[in-house]
Amino acid sequence: MITIHLHGPEAGAETALQAKPGDTLMQVAVSNNARGIEADCGGPATCATCHVYVREPFASQLPPPQDDEASMLEFTAAERRPNSRLSCQITLTEAMDGLAVDLPASQH
Template identity: 75%
Template sequence: MITVHLVAANGATSTLEVKTGDSLMQAAVSANVAGIEADCGGLMTCATCHVYVREPFASQLPPPQDDEAGMLEFTAAERRPTSRLSCQITLADELDGLTVDLPDAQH
């Protein structure tokens, strides 16, 4: 189990104890975290699980694949250098303490 922190646009933080191997999106949806819509269920066709990954974790993640990079062009909120789709972040031991900020809108 690892700990991840999801910070809403209003500053409210959800701290989750999650198992490795799941995606960040799966963990957030299972915990009913507001702000991760995940309309497509993780099929990478909607960009409604957009997050901003904080350092040092943003630079530890592999770069987005072409499909993810393309979907990030369609986010409702501003795309930033640390923008990622949470469905594409696989939780692993080295991501213990991962903190992401949720955008103010997913639609």
């Protein structure tokens, strides 16, 4: 199992979730009713409501966003940062155990 950490915009708001390799970060958050990831489109990178800020060292270890993800990142409700990603496009691997992401204040 992989442990992922979601850090909400409120001070001290952290949720730790368990995931299996092959799941996406979005799938795990939604299936656990985690606050802060809306995932309106369900995962095909067409809505930008699963925007997260990936913390290091994981941000630099992820492959760069594909064109569709990069395009959708232009439409996030919260500020886009260099470590912005769509959680639907982050497929979890065992090497990502301990992954930590910050959630934006709003997805809409």
